[in-house]
Ligand SMILES: [Fe+2]
């Protein structure tokens with residue numbers, strides 16, 4: 468029954484699904500159908516400007532987010548897991564948006580790479596939801612940061628800018644901070660959460676790898692310097708500054724070398 472569905476339509480269905488449980492379920496199903504060869508490689512319609520979102524969590528601007536201080540240890544763990552779940556939930560939409568928006572003008576392997584990312588982000592979201600359930604909590608219980616989609620919106624017209632900001636700034640930042648979160652869970656004897664974050668960390672290296680791979684591909688075609696182009700795009704589209712210390716080993720493993728990001732510190 469899925470034989471006539473295109474990957475473009477599949478991506479748009481995920482983006483247009485509001486309920487978190489349903490979005491994750493169809494995202495996982497479509498990723499599997501793609502790799503089983505059940506979807507057509509075609510794109511008819513552009514994706515929505517913003518993906519559909521559930522009623523909960525309430526989305527707040529960062530300045531209105533409640534502070535985590537003066538709460539119990541378990542509340543702090545739940546707040547941390549909730550913030551990670553929110554990032555992974557956005558990452559599902561980000562991966563399908565890149566497929567739906569840019570897949571058409573790129574080799575099929577581009578779609579393969581980002582559908583694989585979409586499938587992994589779906590698993591990351593589910594893993595973190597399971598950890599929240601172990602604490603009697605669920606995604607949607609707390610307010611969440613609004614603004615994660617802003618970078619996607621700002622770069623919707625330019626794939627090089629999209630890749631520079633989402634995988635090569637934001638997901639790379641995830642590689643910098645995740646090892647400390649894993650040790651924090653190990654210290655609190657929450658080995659299940661530490662294990663979930665370790666899976667996420669390993670797979671995120673591949674997401675950054677896919678980002679730099681396609682960024683280089685585009686720079687090669689246009690005969691641009693990848694490092695200079697990255698630095699210019701980050702200055703233009705990233706509202707903030709890069710925060711050291713960097714996880715140089717993980718970044719290099721993903722092909723994101725210091726020549727890309729270190730010069731951005733000395734402006
Ligand atoms: Fe992820």
Ligand SMILES: [Fe+2]
Nearest residue numbers: 558638671674
């Ligand atoms: Fe990712």
